[in-house]
Amino acid sequence: MTVSVFVPRDMMAVALGADRVAAAIEAGARRRGADGRIVRNGSRGLQWLEPLVEVVTPKGRIAYGPVSPADVEGLLDAGLLEGGAHALCVGRPEDMPYLARQHRLTFERCGLTDPISIEDYRAHGGLAGLQRALGMAPAAIVEEVKKSGLRGRGGAGFPAGIKWNTVQQAHSDRKYVVCNADEGDSGTFADRLLMEGDPFCLIEGMVIAGIATGATKGLVYLRSEYPVAAAIFGQAIAIARREGLIGISVLGSPHAFDLELRIGAGAYICGEETSMLESLEGKRAIVRAKPPIPALHGFMGRPTLVNNVMTLAAVPWILAHGGQTYADYGMGRSRGTLPIQLAGNIKRGGLIEYAFGISLREVIEDFGGGTASGRPVRAVQVGGPLGAYLPAHMLDVPLDYEALAGIQAMLGHGGIVVFDDSVDMARQARFAFEFCAAESCGKCTPCRIGATRGVEAIDKIVAGMERQRNLAVVQDLCELMTDGSLCAMGGLTPLPVQSALRHFADDFAHLAVAS
Amino acid sequence: MADYEDWDAARGQDIVNGLAGLEGATLPILHALQAAFGCVPRDAVPMVADALNMSRAEVHGCITFYHDFRAEPAARHVLKLCRAEACQAAGADALHRQVLDELGVPWHGTTADGGITVEPVFCLGLCACGPSAMLDEAPMARVTAAGLRAALRARDDPRVAA
Ligand SMILES: Cc1cc2nc3c(=O)[nH]c(=O)nc-3n(C[C@H](O)[C@H](O)[C@H](O)COP(=O)(O)O)c2cc1C
Ligand code: SF4
Ligand code: FES
Numbered sequence: 256m257t258v259s260v261f262v263p264r265d266m267m268a269v270a271l272g273a274d275r276v277a278a279a280i281e282a283g284a285r286r287r288g289a290d291g292r293i294v295r296n297g298s299r300g301l302q303w304l305e306p307l308v309e310v311v312t313p314k315g316r317i318a319y320g321p322v323s324p325a326d327v328e329g330l331l332d333a334g335l336l337e338g339g340a341h342a343l344c345v346g347r348p349e350d351m352p353y354l355a356r357q358h359r360l361t362f363e364r365c366g367l368t369d370p371i372s373i374e375d376y377r378a379h380g381g382l383a384g385l386q387r388a389l390g391m392a393p394a395a396i397v398e399e400v401k402k403s404g405l406r407g408r409g410g411a412g413f414p415a416g417i418k419w420n421t422v423q424q425a426h427s428d429r430k431y432v433v434c435n436a437d438e439g440d441s442g443t444f445a446d447r448l449l450m451e452g453d454p455f456c457l458i459e460g461m462v463i464a465g466i467a468t469g470a471t472k473g474l475v476y477l478r479s480e481y482p483v484a485a486a487i488f489g490q491a492i493a494i495a496r497r498e499g500l501i502g503i504s505v506l507g508s509p510h511a512f513d514l515e516l517r518i519g520a521g522a523y524i525c526g527e528e529t530s531m532l533e534s535l536e537g538k539r540a541i542v543r544a545k546p547p548i549p550a551l552h553g554f555m556g557r558p559t560l561v562n563n564v565m566t567l568a569a570v571p572w573i574l575a576h577g578g579q580t581y582a583d584y585g586m587g588r589s590r591g592t593l594p595i596q597l598a599g600n601i602k603r604g605g606l607i608e609y610a611f612g613i614s615l616r617e618v619i620e621d622f623g624g625g626t627a628s629g630r631p632v633r634a635v636q637v638g639g640p641l642g643a644y645l646p647a648h649m650l651d652v653p654l655d656y657e658a659l660a661g662i663q664a665m666l667g668h669g670g671i672v673v674f675d676d677s678v679d680m681a682r683q684a685r686f687a688f689e690f691c692a693a694e695s696c697g698k699c700t701p702c703r704i705g706a707t708r709g710v711e712a713i714d715k716i717v718a719g720m721e722r723q724r725n726l727a728v729v730q731d732l733c734e735l736m737t738d739g740s741l742c743a744m745g746g747l748t749p750l751p752v753q754s755a756l757r758h759f760a761d762d763f764a765h766l767a768v769a770s
Numbered sequence: 771m772a773d774y775e776d777w778d779a780a781r782g783q784d785i786v787n788g789l790a791g792l793e794g795a796t797l798p799i800l801h802a803l804q805a806a807f808g809c810v811p812r813d814a815v816p817m818v819a820d821a822l823n824m825s826r827a828e829v830h831g832c833i834t835f836y837h838d839f840r841a842e843p844a845a846r847h848v849l850k851l852c853r854a855e856a857c858q859a860a861g862a863d864a865l866h867r868q869v870l871d872e873l874g875v876p877w878h879g880t881t882a883d884g885g886i887t888v889e890p891v892f893c894l895g896l897c898a899c900g901p902s903a904m905l906d907e908a909p910m911a912r913v914t915a916a917g918l919r920a921a922l923r924a925r926d927d928p929r930v931a932a
Contacts, residue, residue: 267896270909302898441854444895479801479838480894482907520797520836523892537796537822539835555793597898599859604898627860636855640892672856672897686855690892 257290258336261309261316263366264295265451266483267444272324273306279327280308280335289336297452299348299366300606302444309348312338319343353603353622358584358592360572361565362608365452371490373498376455382500384574388463389508396467397423400570402578404590408445409435409526409563410638410667410743412589412656418560421550422468425558430470432461433535433554433561436477436484437519437526440639442670445594446564448606450477450484453568454491455500458514460567462505463574465512468560473501473514476531479521489516523640523694527742528561530696541696542742563668565594586612589655599636599672600626609654616650619673630675634683634759638667640690641747643754644683663757665750680759685713687751695744701736702745708732709752716763726763729756774808774843781806782814790821796832800839808843845880847925849918850891850904857893860900868915885926 262268262277277293284291301307304320308330317338319330326343333341348354348366359365368375376382388396401416422430434457438446450457461473477485492514495501503511522540524530529543532554546552553559569591573581582590589611595618597604602624609618615635619625626632634644643664645652652658659666674683688709695702712728715721733749740746756763775781785806789799799818803810810833819826833839851866873881873888880887896902899911905921 266894266909267899267911270896270902270911271899305899438895439893441893442856442897444897447895480891480904483909517797518801520801521838521891522836534797535794537794537832538828539831598856599897599900601898640855670897672859674859678859683855683858686858694892
């Protein structure tokens, strides 16, 4: 009997040797006369266990991880293909608290299936949302999305249903759906995991968005730092076209929708939606002033729905199970589930899809198991490079857009980066300015010049030069950038800087010799 | 790593023509040129400009705006080291000081033997197991100086290099 062995092909697994692990298992099984079939699945999101190898047994899928190429012979000797006991065995993944406790809706299939098998996709509930949408009026689809309470997962948290409605109502010869897969925030990888592990889910979400808004063309703007996602998603588009999921007639319906994958070129600012549109149009990616909003005047001047990967990938589930079922998860005005990404100095980093409202502390301690170094947590940056640094005593805050805004922080794309007590927060504040200076599009002075001046001022503070004066300069610059920047790049860089100053003032004083 | 072609105007024109029909074709064309020639050759700029009805200055502005595009080819191997926050939290700064020091280069520099160009990158999406890096097309996580040394050695070993 053929034994199926799953070895993930996600970029993290590959970075940790999955390709060599797969080859070693194949060769080792053959040498033993065993009949093993390797399936390259996506990641379960248990990133600290990658490469996580799973074997199909009568007791279910049994997992081993992290497996290095050097472990393979020993694993095969221990009866890997029968799910035999071994130090690396972690049992059935779905019994692990890390997975069992989650609310996997968007990521329900990720890691279970072969990402480029449309048969697998259908067998695990795929296309149910689209099938239902095809029987609905476009306005009813938009209504379902509104009912779900889904808010944009790219960072700003704008209600998806309202944006969809604006594009639907707009009149034009052509409309577009643009998927923002630029995922530039440090500490985030949910878009990558989904595009590598369940690409048809994003395609299905985009097709539904096209039908709902009247758009016939979709563009996915994927960052160039994700070559594995580009390869897998490119394959998935070709298969979707062959299977009639996209093309002139979506699953035999009168709706046309086609899809194109575009690769970015290493500029963080291209994640900002108007910068992305400029880039897609083939120009330097200088941020556009709003209005006009992209929903009315977007790609090529046409009405364009711009949504993050996670926003669009939530839609198939919402259509399949109903907007209200999705809205039943969450708290306050943050409805549904959040794909949380746990990273940095953390024992068990990975993807945690959970209803809004879970506290930062539960995520970091219960899921993450604390720091990888074993030292105390000192600072946590939430929401990427433009997000605030929070001290350890503030970790009881629930993950909810409004709760974080209430403590001058930001949820962003759901990335959580943990630092231990060796962190120097003056360095982190300096880096925030440095990053802004490097990645600014250059359109407004406060962002372009202010960030560079900020680096200089922090250097002086740390060197003990005119400390009070330079602290005042930093605060002034932050106010100027907050008030005078066109987009959130310049506008939110003060968030990490000022939170570092507010919560970790000592780090700016320790080297001061004169003030 | 890729073996790049020498500049050939006819080949360059083919690449440009093949993609010029896309809406907003600039980035796809620049990527394709760089994949073939290792950079966007100066002689390709007027071709792109003509095909897309842009000025040469606009094409040049595009090439310089995006970090990925080069006017000159990089070394045989490109090592990208992640400098973003999650990797910092995992000790990237100290690793980078050591690696740059061992290779004797600053950021964006190429080693004296012309073998390796080192570039900073801001996040590779491998943030749960930092520090991260990318050696040519190969992603690397939980990077150590010793691990990098071994990977670089393997690449330059003709028995291992593809
Ligand atoms: C500097 C900057 C970077 C951004 N980067 C991203 C990104 O990488 N991915 C993303 O989806 N949104 C990003 N955004 C937010 C987008 O501008 C936009 O709000 C989002 O794509 C809309 O989709 P959503 O409503 O589904 O979130 C960024 C915004 C700014 C100001
Ligand atoms: S704030 Fe910075 S990135 Fe945003 S438009 Fe202004 S200069 Fe460009
Ligand atoms: S911060 Fe280094 S890979 Fe994301």
